[in-house]
Amino acid sequence: MNAKQFFKIRLYITALLAISIWTLLAWNHFHGGIPSHHILADEELPAFSNGWGALLLPMLTWFLLYRIHKSVFGSKPGASQPPKILLNKLYGFTASLVFGILLSVFFTLAYTQLCGYMLLGLLPLGIFFPIYRPEYLLGFVLGMTFTFGAVLPTGIGIIIGMLAFGLFVSLRYIIHFLRLKSA
Structure with a gap:
């Protein structure tokens, strides 16, 4: 697969997800209204309507697929990558999608x-796996969107991703520093 083919796939996936979320929101609207979810399920905290997913989910998908595109192909327009790199991205996406669904x-x-x-x-898991990468966030958000809408999973995913990034990088730095110190 080359960068041009991936761009087309990115367009199709974003369009499919946009149509899916809009269809779900239309169905919700005509069957009792679009639900809202309170932060931490606390009635005293603000609620976010699932309607925000109509904007957030297509934009988030487009942006995260762009980040995946950049990490796989770089800035070379005609570059192609071995399928193993794309397969690893797909494995990460699938694992986080299943996690979000569960x-x-x-x-x-x-x-x-x-x-x-x-x-x-997820935090101890973030020590061993780079769960801060875009494919993990996209799978996590998509896995939880039907139940929670797109806003809360995006916020939770970003916070967990930032914490996991801090753990992943800092612990690797400490291990590297200790190796240099003992050598």
Whole structure:
């Protein structure tokens, strides 16, 4: 696959997700209204309407796929990459998509403690895997969008990604420093 083909795929995926979220919001509108979700499920905190997903999800998808495009192909317009790099990106996306879906299912089934443990478990996982990368955030947000809308998963995903980035980089730096010190 080359950069031009990936650009076309990026267009198709963004359009498909835009149509999907708009269809879901239209269905919600005609079947009881578009739901809103409070931050941390606390009624005293502000609520975000799922309607914001009509703007956020296509823009987020376009931007994150752009970041994936840049990381795979660089700035060379005609560059092509081995399928292994793209396959690794797909594995990361799939793993985070499944994680987001499981988190949504457990929340819907009222296993809220398990959801908390799953979210906290991402931080130790972030030591070994680069879960701060765009493919992980995109999968996480898409996996949770049907249940929570796009705003809350995006915010949570960005916060967890920043914490995971800090852990991933700082612990690798400390290990590298200790190796140099002992040598």
